[in-house]
Amino acid sequence: MTVELEATGLSVRYGGNVAVDGVDLAVPTGKMVGMVGANGAGKSTLINALAGWSRGTPVVRGTVRLGSTSMDGLPPHRRAAQGLVLVPEGKGIFAELTVMENLALVRPPADPTGRHLFSMEEIHELFPRLAERRHHKGRMLSGGERQMVAVSRALRAAPRVLLLDEPSAGLAPRLVYELLETMRKLVDRGLSLLLVEQNVRATLELVDELYLLERGKVVARGPAQTMRNDPRILEAYLGSLTG
Amino acid sequence: MTFRHLANPLALLLAALAYFVPALAGGSPVAYGACTTIAILAVMSYGADLILSYLGEVSLGHTIFWAAGGYAAALLSVNAGWSGLPTAAAAVVVAMVLAVVLGLATLRTREFVFSLVTYAAAVVAMEIAFNWSFLGGSDGIVGIPPLTLAIGSWSVSANGNDQLWPIAWVVLMGTLLFIHRFRHSRLGTSALMVQMNPDLATALGIDARKVRLGVFVASAPISALAGWLYAYQRAYVGPDMFETYFLVLMLTAIVIVGRRLLLGPLIGTALIIVQQTFFSIGGDGDKIVLGSVLAAILLLWPRGLVGLWTVLRSRPGAPTR
Amino acid sequence: MNILQQLINGLVLGSGYALIAIGWTVLLGAARLVNFAHGQLYMLGAFVAWAVMTKLGVNYFLAVPIAVVALGLLGVVLQGLMLRPVMQQNLTSLMIVTLGFGYIFQGGASRLFGGDPERFVSPLQSAEIRIGEIWFTWQDVLTLVGTLVLFGVLWLVLNRTRVGAIVRSVAEDPKLAQLFGINAALVYIGVFVFECAAVALGAGLVAPRSPILTSMGFDEVILTFVVVVLGGIGSVTGSLIAGFGLGLFTALFGALVSSAYTTAAAFFVLLAFLVLRPRGLAAR
Numbered sequence: 001m002t003v004e005l006e007a008t009g010l011s012v013r014y015g016g017n018v019a020v021d022g023v024d025l026a027v028p029t030g031k032m033v034g035m036v037g038a039n040g041a042g043k044s045t046l047i048n049a050l051a052g053w054s055r056g057t058p059v060v061r062g063t064v065r066l067g068s069t070s071m072d073g074l075p076p077h078r079r080a081a082q083g084l085v086l087v088p089e090g091k092g093i094f095a096e097l098t099v100m101e102n103l104a105l106v107r108p109p110a111d112p113t114g115r116h117l118f119s120m121e122e123i124h125e126l127f128p129r130l131a132e133r134r135h136h137k138g139r140m141l142s143g144g145e146r147q148m149v150a151v152s153r154a155l156r157a158a159p160r161v162l163l164l165d166e167p168s169a170g171l172a173p174r175l176v177y178e179l180l181e182t183m184r185k186l187v188d189r190g191l192s193l194l195l196v197e198q199n200v201r202a203t204l205e206l207v208d209e210l211y212l213l214e215r216g217k218v219v220a221r222g223p224a225q226t227m228r229n230d231p232r233i234l235e236a237y238l239g240s241l242t243g
Numbered sequence: 244m245t246f247r248h249l250a251n252p253l254a255l256l257l258a259a260l261a262y263f264v265p266a267l268a269g270g271s272p273v274a275y276g277a278c279t280t281i282a283i284l285a286v287m288s289y290g291a292d293l294i295l296s297y298l299g300e301v302s303l304g305h306t307i308f309w310a311a312g313g314y315a316a317a318l319l320s321v322n323a324g325w326s327g328l329p330t331a332a333a334a335v336v337v338a339m340v341l342a343v344v345l346g347l348a349t350l351r352t353r354e355f356v357f358s359l360v361t362y363a364a365a366v367v368a369m370e371i372a373f374n375w376s377f378l379g380g381s382d383g384i385v386g387i388p389p390l391t392l393a394i395g396s397w398s399v400s401a402n403g404n405d406q407l408w409p410i411a412w413v414v415l416m417g418t419l420l421f422i423h424r425f426r427h428s429r430l431g432t433s434a435l436m437v438q439m440n441p442d443l444a445t446a447l448g449i450d451a452r453k454v455r456l457g458v459f460v461a462s463a464p465i466s467a468l469a470g471w472l473y474a475y476q477r478a479y480v481g482p483d484m485f486e487t488y489f490l491v492l493m494l495t496a497i498v499i500v501g502r503r504l505l506l507g508p509l510i511g512t513a514l515i516i517v518q519q520t521f522f523s524i525g526g527d528g529d530k531i532v533l534g535s536v537l538a539a540i541l542l543l544w545p546r547g548l549v550g551l552w553t554v555l556r557s558r559p560g561a562p563t564r
Numbered sequence: 565m566n567i568l569q570q571l572i573n574g575l576v577l578g579s580g581y582a583l584i585a586i587g588w589t590v591l592l593g594a595a596r597l598v599n600f601a602h603g604q605l606y607m608l609g610a611f612v613a614w615a616v617m618t619k620l621g622v623n624y625f626l627a628v629p630i631a632v633v634a635l636g637l638l639g640v641v642l643q644g645l646m647l648r649p650v651m652q653q654n655l656t657s658l659m660i661v662t663l664g665f666g667y668i669f670q671g672g673a674s675r676l677f678g679g680d681p682e683r684f685v686s687p688l689q690s691a692e693i694r695i696g697e698i699w700f701t702w703q704d705v706l707t708l709v710g711t712l713v714l715f716g717v718l719w720l721v722l723n724r725t726r727v728g729a730i731v732r733s734v735a736e737d738p739k740l741a742q743l744f745g746i747n748a749a750l751v752y753i754g755v756f757v758f759e760c761a762a763v764a765l766g767a768g769l770v771a772p773r774s775p776i777l778t779s780m781g782f783d784e785v786i787l788t789f790v791v792v793v794l795g796g797i798g799s800v801t802g803s804l805i806a807g808f809g810l811g812l813f814t815a816l817f818g819a820l821v822s823s824a825y826t827t828a829a830a831f832f833v834l835l836a837f838l839v840l841r842p843r844g845l846a847a848r
Contacts, residue, residue: 055739057652080745088743094733101729105744157745301656348839355598355655359789360838363831366786370828487782491667494660530671538664541657542645 002067004029004192005050005084005161010062012042012049012216019045019058021216027161027194032187034203034224035196036233037213043196044089046213047165050194051086052076066160067114083115083160089169089196092150095139099130099149102138106156116190118155126182127152144175151179161192168199180206204228258419262412265405275404277520282411283472285512286418287489288496290466292508293422295497297434297458300354303490304345304361307368308338308463310484312470314372317384317480327392331471338467339460346459350452369485383481390475407476414468415509421465423505430457488530495537501549569698570815576704578811579711580770582804585791586715587762593798594735594755595650598659601642601666602763602788603781608669609635609764610771611677611778614684624686628768632761639760643753650752653738666781673778681775689772707769711804714762719800731755735798787814787827790834 005027012020020042027033037043049060053076064071066084074082093102108117124131127148133141141149147167154162164183168176176199184206187193197203204210210227212220220232227233265278291305312334319325319333349360372378390401390410401407425431436444437451444451474480496511515536519529544551588602599605613631616622622630642665643650649658688702722728731751733741738748763785787810795806814826821829 051743053739053743075747076742077745077747080743086743088740091737091740094736094740096736097729097733101732104726105729105733105741105746107745153744301660348835352838355596355659356838358656358659359598360835363789363835363838367828367831367835370825370831374824374828487663487667487670491663494663498660525675527671527674531668531675534664534667534669534671536664538645538661538668541661541664542649545657 002029003027004067005194006065007050008063008065010046010049010064011060012045013059013061014045014056019216020049022062023213023216023218025050025194025211025218027192028209029192030187030190031208032184032193032195032206033209033211034207035194035211035213036198036200036203039198040215041213042216043213044165045216047086047163047194047196048088051084051163052079053086053088080157081109083109083158084163085154085157085159085161086163087150087154087165087167089165093138093141093146093153096137098135098137099141100134102149103153103156106153108156109158112158115158115160117158118152120156123152123155126155126186143170144172144179147171147175147179151183155186159191161194162186164193164195166196166198168197168202176202200233204233258416261416262409265408270405272404273520275408277516279404279408279411279472279476280520281509281513281516282408282415283469283476284489284492284516285469285496285509286415286472287466287469288493288508288512289418289422290462290464290469291493292497293425293458293462293465296503297425297431297438298455299438300357301494302361302462303358304365305462305466305493306365306485306489307341307345308466309470309473309489310368310372310480310482311337311341312464312467313474313480313484314378314384314470315467316471316474317387318378320387320474321384326398327390327475328394331468334467334471335464338463342460342463343456346456349459350455365485365490369482372485373482379481381482383479383483385479387474387478387480389478390472401475404476407472411472414472418465418468419505419509425461430454430461434458488533491533491537495533495540498540498545499536499547501547504549507547507549566697570819571812572698572700574812574815575708575808576700576811577814578808579704579708580766580807581787581791581810582807583707583711583714583769584763584766584785585788585795585803585807586718586800587759587766588785588788589792589795589798589803590718590731590762590800591755591759592792594731595752596653596655597650597752597756598655598662599756599759600659600663601669602759603785604666604669604673605635605638605760605763605781606767606771606785607776607778607781608638608673609767610684610776610780611673611682612764613768613771614682614776615677617685618682628765631768632764635764636757636761639757640753642760643756647749647752651749670778670781677778679778681777684772684776686772703769703772710765710769711807714765715800715804722800783827787830790830793834794837 003026007023007025010020010023010025011018023046035043035046045058048054049058050064052071052074066079066082069082071079071082071084076086080086097105103120103123109115129145130148130152133145138146138149151164151167167179171179180195180202183193183195195203195207204224204227207224210222210224210233211218212227212230212232220227220230222230265274268274268278287305287309290308291302294300294302294305315334315337316330319330325333345361345364348364349357352360373381378384390407392399392410401410433444433449433454434457436447437449437454441451470484473484492512492515495515496508499511499514500507515533518532523529524532540547546553584606588599591597591599609631612634613627616627616630617624646658646661649661686703688706691702692699693702693705722731730741730746731754733744734746734748734751741748741751791803791806791810794810795802795804810830813830817829818826
């Protein structure tokens with residue numbers, strides 16, 4: 001079993017505050033890996049660091065490898081070009097650009113060896129609602145539609161590994177399941193996916209592997225079946241119900 | 244490093260020594276001229292520096308107060324025959340009135356919008372000065388009499404830079420004292436708190452807008468007094484007081500040494516004026532030098548020369564802090 | 565006062581304002597960079613074209629494109645120097661850096677080209693067209709046509725091409741654009757080069773109206789500021805309308821009230837606008 005994305009000793013510091021502390025992580029090829037944890041556990045910081053991206057100015061240590069290629073020192077747009085694509089939390093598309101323009105911003109790679117090139121037809125198959133919204137500006141779309149566009153443009157980049165940061169945020173539960181199930185379908189077809197989620201239940205049902213992050217450290221990891229019975233996961237699940 | 248830990252005697256000693264700098268530098272008219280100019284332009288810069296240090300904003304409009312001070316001195320001494328102290332008071336009042344107007348106008352603006360608005364205001368002021376005959380129009384006001392300070396029957400006149408220097412020294416020392424005390428004043432500490440921790444400030448009942456206006460109004464008379472002195476030094480004021488030269492000089496003096504250092508703008512002004520007086524490469528060359536210094540500091544060593552010094556000290560082999 | 569003549573004057577002036585402003589507004593809209601060296605770049609554009617004409621004997625219609633290219637290259641250099649604060653979006657610092665650059669250009673141009681007024685001659689400047697009581701020159705026609713063409717092309721590129729979408733995306737959210745695989749630094753360089761090239765074109769067409777001086781630039785472009793803010797930052801159509809509006813205002817105010825105070829009046833309107841609607845400038 002090959003590993004598509006691997007992080008070793010990843011640490012992220014904001015000023016004097018350590019947000020991620022020495023995390024090791026691996027996303028096997030064609031698997032869906034989930035990461036859950038309480039608010040402030042460092043999940044977003046971690047996934048952003050994998051993409052080499054942040055809205056702030058963090059200090060990042062550790063190594064990140066995409067397949068056999070080192071990502072260290074590469075700026076986010078170069079990592080995206082290599083196939084390490086992030087759909088960030090919150091704002092994932094441009095409000096002033098139309099759906100079509102948002103998608104057209106991404107140029108599929110010239111050399112897609114080992115990567116699946118998602119054509120516009122495939123995108124429309126996955127998200128039929130987007131066809132009618134083609135000429136609508138981002139700010140005119142609903143939350144669910146924006147997420148669909150955000151994921152679509154990520155797929156257009158022919159990702160080797162797709163990083164999804166809290167795609168469920170602000171979405172109605174039914175839409176959340178729809179979206180995550182669509183992602184599962186893609187994983188079954190060969191996509192490698194790392195999913196950071198607050199919604200523990202949906203995550204548990206769909207992922208192959210799960211990591212539990214607490215205060216910047218991985219406190220539990222393992223295959224989904226085992227993790228489903230892990231008391232700490234149940235605690236996190238309960239926490240996400242009431243929190 | 245605000246020298247507040249230095250015992251007062253040391254500060255007084257330094258101040259006294261500063262008085263003798265031009266004499267120690269040879270006592271020539273050039274030395275007195277340079278020192279007086281340094282004092283004047285440094286005081287001008289301190290006005291803008293107050294805004295930067297306490298509001299975190301860059302004012303591109305302090306040339307308005309600088310010019311207002313100069314024009315007040317010119318108009319009142321030439322047209323109304325007022326002596327030095329009344330014209331100084333007038334300069335302060337005019338500057339504060341203008342500052343209230345500009346401060347209110349910029350109350351809701353932040354960062355580069357604030358800077359743009361202050362710049363636009365300076366342009367308006369310049370256009371008015373250039374065109375209004377009351378202010379002398381493009382010719383300005385000539386024939387400003389020598390600065391005369393009179394209290395009761397005692398009076399002293401300043402003919403020439405060597406006699407103007409003591410007054411300039413007093414204004415400079417007064418400014419430094421004011422800036423030093425400002426840090427511990429209610430307005431100063433409120434302003435710093437609003438900058439560092441706005442939520443705490445609001446919780447403590449500090450009205451951020453009043454503070455903002457207060458700092459603005461406090462900074463204006465400083466630059467105005469510099470302009471007041473400048474009018475007497477040159478015996479002339481004109482719209483050239485709005486020239487980019489003063490703005491660029493102000494900004495460079497503020498950033499070159501480092502932020503929030505009491506003597507920073509003074510040393511910065513001194514460096515610039517010394518270069519222009521003693522190491523000049525022609526008017527155009529000096530412009531290139533000044534512009535380059537400003538750009539270079541902000542691009543390469545934003546913390547100023549002090550920051551550069553810290554970086555050099557922490558090189559391998561040097562003792563780390 | 566012939567109202568029709570004033571309207572023509574207004575249009576002529578307005579096309580000049582719009583043309584000189586367009587680079588500045590695109591730069592401000594896309595990179596949030598306030599370029600205080602804009603006036604000096606205008607001056608350099610005029611002087612490079614003039615120098616090429618007088619020292620190398622090149623004709624006007626070749627000199628202007630040469631100036632455009634030369635200033636574009638200068639733009640690459642400048643943006644390269646400013647790259648770090650641009651990527652950090654340290655807007656205030658950048659603004660002051662451009663102020664410094666402008667001052668360097670002022671001194672440098674004076675060194676290179678001297679302090680005397682020079683005649684930057686366009687063969688079309690003296691070719692007048694008279695229709696009844698009104699008159700204008702072929703240079704005015706060229707400026708107007710050039711302005712409309714440039715604005716048209718720019719609008720098309722920004723709104724109908726992928727390149728334009730890239731620029732708009734960086735304008736909206738440069739960080740997000742990076743995730744889309746866009747190299748924001750390259751976009752910033754491109755936009756800055758456009759600003760320098762556009763202002764050089766503006767200088768090439770408008771500067772022949774009067775003698776050029778290395779001390780010029782301030783008066784010529786402060787009205788740019790008014791055009792950009794009133795027209796809406798980053799708005800191509802807005803700048804065109806505001807440019808013409810300002811041109812008409814200048815012509816009419818100058819003829820009816822006082823020609824000396826037109827700049828002050830224009831800026832007063834601007835100040836009122838900025839004070840009452842500061843959010844109009846806020847970074848999105």
